[in-house]
Amino acid sequence: MHFEILVVGLIFVSITLCDERWEEWGEWSPCPVTCGRAPRVRHRNCTLSESKKTCPEEGRQNIGECDKGPCPVDGKWSHWSAYRPCTVTCGQGKRVRTRKCNNPPAAHGGQGCNGQSTETTTCSRGDCPIHGKWSTWSGWSECSVTCDQGIHERSRKCNNPPPSLKGKDCEGIKFQTGICVLPRRCPIEGRWSQWSEWGLCTTSDCNKKIGYWVRSRLCNNPLPMFEGKMCKGQFVDKSGACFDPENCSSRL
Numbered sequence: 001m002h003f004e005i006l007v008v009g010l011i012f013v014s015i016t017l018c019d020e021r022w023e024e025w026g027e028w029s030p031c032p033v034t035c036g037r038a039p040r041v042r043h044r045n046c047t048l049s050e051s052k053k054t055c056p057e058e059g060r061q062n063i064g065e066c067d068k069g070p071c072p073v074d075g076k077w078s079h080w081s082a083y084r085p086c087t088v089t090c091g092q093g094k095r096v097r098t099r100k101c102n103n104p105p106a107a108h109g110g111q112g113c114n115g116q117s118t119e120t121t122t123c124s125r126g127d128c129p130i131h132g133k134w135s136t137w138s139g140w141s142e143c144s145v146t147c148d149q150g151i152h153e154r155s156r157k158c159n160n161p162p163p164s165l166k167g168k169d170c171e172g173i174k175f176q177t178g179i180c181v182l183p184r185r186c187p188i189e190g191r192w193s194q195w196s197e198w199g200l201c202t203t204s205d206c207n208k209k210i211g212y213w214v215r216s217r218l219c220n221n222p223l224p225m226f227e228g229k230m231c232k233g234q235f236v237d238k239s240g241a242c243f244d245p246e247n248c249s250s251r252l
Contacts, residue, residue, distance in 0.1 A: 211245030
């Protein structure tokens, strides 16, 4: 290799004369990966001058980089969280803990995490109070009367279940009263009305010149009904003797 210097005006130009000549670069080697980045090479040959026996090795190879885009990232689970509080304050309940598929999250077509994101276990908080509940109502008792309208009652018990372990008693009534109506009407006994005023002095035998005063009453307070009994006693009441009966004077 030798150098020549040419002067063109006031500009100095250095020209290198090579003992070898390089050919065009060959094709890049195939990218060795299917995703991400990786090095790859290409080569070229040289033509030697008569004075040069070998080409420099550093000029034969060119190293570059290929990029196939980001590789798929499969998701991985984070650590489990602490268990949440028990779902109940007494009896058997559940506790839950969770984890996330973010360590790392799936990306670029990678697969999600296998398995469950939640885990459940049982927890116990001791026996729960048992609050009392009513049984069904009993049948109605017999009517308090044998005719017309009366009352009957029914009951229930706080035993379905009974309260225990500091549970509350049943709320509401234990006994219930209702009206019962029977098809048979009760007999109505007759009772007397008030006596009427005393009438005039009368007699059935005007020859005796002696009569009596009369008053009456009715068995209608109330009237006997539905096989009820009649009033006991007399409908008519007579007083002591009276003279000059009024019914006899009209015959004179």
